Amino acid sequence: MGSLMLVLLLLLIIGSIVWYTRNHKARQEEPPSMGGTDPALPPLISGKGVRSATPRPAFDGQIVVSGLTKRYNGVTAVDDLSFVVRPGRVTGFLGPNGAGKTTTLRMILGLAAPTAGTATIGGICYIDLPEPLRHVGGLLETSAAHRGRTGRNHLRIICQSVGIPLERADEVLELVGLTPAGRRTFKGYSLGMRQRLGIAAALIGDPRVLILDEPANGLDPDGIRWMRDLLKALAADGRTVLVSSHLLAEMQQLADDLVIIAAGRLVAQGTVDSVLDSMAHSARVLVRISDAEKLTAACGEDAVVVTRENGDLHITGMDATAVGEAAARAGVVVHQLVTERPDLEDVFLELTRGKATIR
Amino acid sequence: MTPLDSLVISAAPRTGFAPMQRVRAEIMKIRTTNTWWMFSIGIVLVTAEALLRNGVSHHYDLHPALAGLDPADKAQALATAARAHTHAGQAAIASNMMTSGQFLGVLFAMLIGVLVVTNEYSHQTATATYLANPRRGTVIVAKFIAAACFGALFWLVSTLIDVIVTPIYLHSQQLGVSLADWAVVRSVLLNLLAFIMWAIFGLGLGTLIRSQLGSVITGIAAYLLGTAAVAVIFELIYNAYHHTWVQGAIVIAPAVASLVMTTPGQAFDRAPPQWTGLIIMIGYTLLFGTIGVQLTRRRDI
Ligand SMILES: Nc1ncnc2c1ncn2[C@@H]1O[C@H](COP(=O)(O)OP(=O)(O)O)[C@@H](O)[C@H]1O
Numbered sequence A: 001m002g003s004l005m006l007v008l009l010l011l012l013i014i015g016s017i018v019w020y021t022r023n024h025k026a027r028q029e030e031p032p033s034m035g036g037t038d039p040a041l042p043p044l045i046s047g048k049g050v051r052s053a054t055p056r057p058a059f060d061g062q063i064v065v066s067g068l069t070k071r072y073n074g075v076t077a078v079d080d081l082s083f084v085v086r087p088g089r090v091t092g093f094l095g096p097n098g099a100g101k102t103t104t105l106r107m108i109l110g111l112a113a114p115t116a117g118t119a120t121i122g123g124i125c126y127i128d129l130p131e132p133l134r135h136v137g138g139l140l141e142t143s144a145a146h147r148g149r150t151g152r153n154h155l156r157i158i159c160q161s162v163g164i165p166l167e168r169a170d171e172v173l174e175l176v177g178l179t180p181a182g183r184r185t186f187k188g189y190s191l192g193m194r195q196r197l198g199i200a201a202a203l204i205g206d207p208r209v210l211i212l213d214e215p216a217n218g219l220d221p222d223g224i225r226w227m228r229d230l231l232k233a234l235a236a237d238g239r240t241v242l243v244s245s246h247l248l249a250e251m252q253q254l255a256d257d258l259v260i261i262a263a264g265r266l267v268a269q270g271t272v273d274s275v276l277d278s279m280a281h282s283a284r285v286l287v288r289i290s291d292a293e294k295l296t297a298a299c300g301e302d303a304v305v306v307t308r309e310n311g312d313l314h315i316t317g318m319d320a321t322a323v324g325e326a327a328a329r330a331g332v333v334v335h336q337l338v339t340e341r342p343d344l345e346d347v348f349l350e351l352t353r354g355k356a357t358i359r
Numbered sequence B: 001m002t003p004l005d006s007l008v009i010s011a012a013p014r015t016g017f018a019p020m021q022r023v024r025a026e027i028m029k030i031r032t033t034n035t036w037w038m039f040s041i042g043i044v045l046v047t048a049e050a051l052l053r054n055g056v057s058h059h060y061d062l063h064p065a066l067a068g069l070d071p072a073d074k075a076q077a078l079a080t081a082a083r084a085h086t087h088a089g090q091a092a093i094a095s096n097m098m099t100s101g102q103f104l105g106v107l108f109a110m111l112i113g114v115l116v117v118t119n120e121y122s123h124q125t126a127t128a129t130y131l132a133n134p135r136r137g138t139v140i141v142a143k144f145i146a147a148a149c150f151g152a153l154f155w156l157v158s159t160l161i162d163v164i165v166t167p168i169y170l171h172s173q174q175l176g177v178s179l180a181d182w183a184v185v186r187s188v189l190l191n192l193l194a195f196i197m198w199a200i201f202g203l204g205l206g207t208l209i210r211s212q213l214g215s216v217i218t219g220i221a222a223y224l225l226g227t228a229a230v231a232v233i234f235e236l237i238y239n240a241y242h243h244t245w246v247q248g249a250i251v252i253a254p255a256v257a258s259l260v261m262t263t264p265g266q267a268f269d270r271a272p273p274q275w276t277g278l279i280i281m282i283g284y285t286l287l288f289g290t291i292g293v294q295l296t297r298r299r300d301i
């Protein structure tokens, strides 16, 4: 009886190994060839595995979100969201707390299933990417390591699980400046060190695309500058960098493009300049003038004129040309005429005003 | 040096066979925490304790203290001693010594199976894991194989201690039975089976109940209390219906299934055949594993 059972068990083990191997081979042949444009990356699929005669377009690293929706019982965290993130640029993903940034990024990275809509990277859903870590690096607010494990071992495990040589762990540790802490356990790490470890993990596969959720959280000013330089360098290298944040001033210094959401919906999208320009109606004109009252009278009904303590006027609702012409009509001498562009913070508050933030 | 200088290094292609790498990563996850040596020490301690207890108990079977016993007890003790000295009796003693540590060791195997899955959630490493391998089924399969390896390894540690102590003990008791006796070898192999089955049973349980505490408690209850509870229930059913198969059906309790599986011959009165124990253990594992994989695929991280 005992020997019969052992034979049974052996058959079971052999059977499952055969099944697993065949399954794996089949999967390796499935995905489209994405012959790398990046010479640093080896071809993803060895010659013999490729069956299709017409090569697919190369992996371009563009992120396309279309009609993405996520509903949790009652709450629509992300609501019919569509935007495109281009390679070679840093794209800031802005929104107040609870706007749905994290939820969107989790859906892009295949960690949460969308209620509706799709998110693709280089035209492919994250979970269908062959060797995803070699294409996309992700950092999420839930990214953590085992409390009792060293940061270095955390990275080595990731390398091991995707077949990247384990020495890569030391390289990315060095890159994020964590080498001295690499052999200490995660529970002793400060918030900033945890973020650095998360960024190191995202860089393991030398990815074309980086998706980072609030990476500046917990970093000191030095760390923030370091990260800004790193992300800019990565974008300049032709990579796609999507960074969510609520630190608006930081975004203005870092981002080339912006995607602004509030209450799960898109409110603005485009280059930083175009988003600021779209808010030009809220631009203020500052005038220093000989006779404030005459000019105030000369400005039309639409203009809002605020007199400051030193006698300068802040005018909104008219552009500088119109103010100059009004001054000429009124016969007053203009000493100074300046258009003050709104900064990102103003635009952001304006765009997201009145939207339920914490849901 | 710009930050980018060290970025272009990962050009090295994937090395080796992907499923195997995932299994090795799962093994690394355990090896790089203190779970590793805590469980090893645990296995050593429970094996040592079991060897001591079994050794003493067999010594009194072989050499009963007859002074002061009434004639009936005396006769029984002598009969036991005589049986223990037969070839079959010696083989039974050797088997028992060689599987010392099974009762609690198997519990450790189950717990490590539970930890292999639930650690990902209690320490929020699931994000990193599923970013690296977004096809979650492949991760769970790797975890099953890793859990089986841990089960086998715990068996190895326990058996190594047994194989050192048992010959010395047998010699000291002047028993001539060989450890290569098929009855002994069979017990040792069935012991391996038990360690592996409980480790993957724990893993299946972990995929089903994501909460670490929840699955640990359920697992221990299934192992220790489950048997008693099921025995009582089946006794009640038996009293009501008086079908003898009811007494055998108690094998559906995992702990009873394991007992039946590891006991050559009848594990208890009316016990069903040995293979039913194995089938039921595999059945539980497949059931939990299948439901677990489905749940893991659907659930958001
Ligand atoms: N797992 C979840 N279950 C229920 N509601 C959730 C879950 N995750 C997020 N939400 C809700 O979705 C909304 C968006 O959350 P989130 O994406 O974390 O916003 P952000 O990252 O922009 O601060 C919030 O109202 C939050 O309460």
Ligand SMILES: [Mg+2]
Pocket: A101, A102, A103, A141, A213, A214
């Ligand atoms: Mg967030």
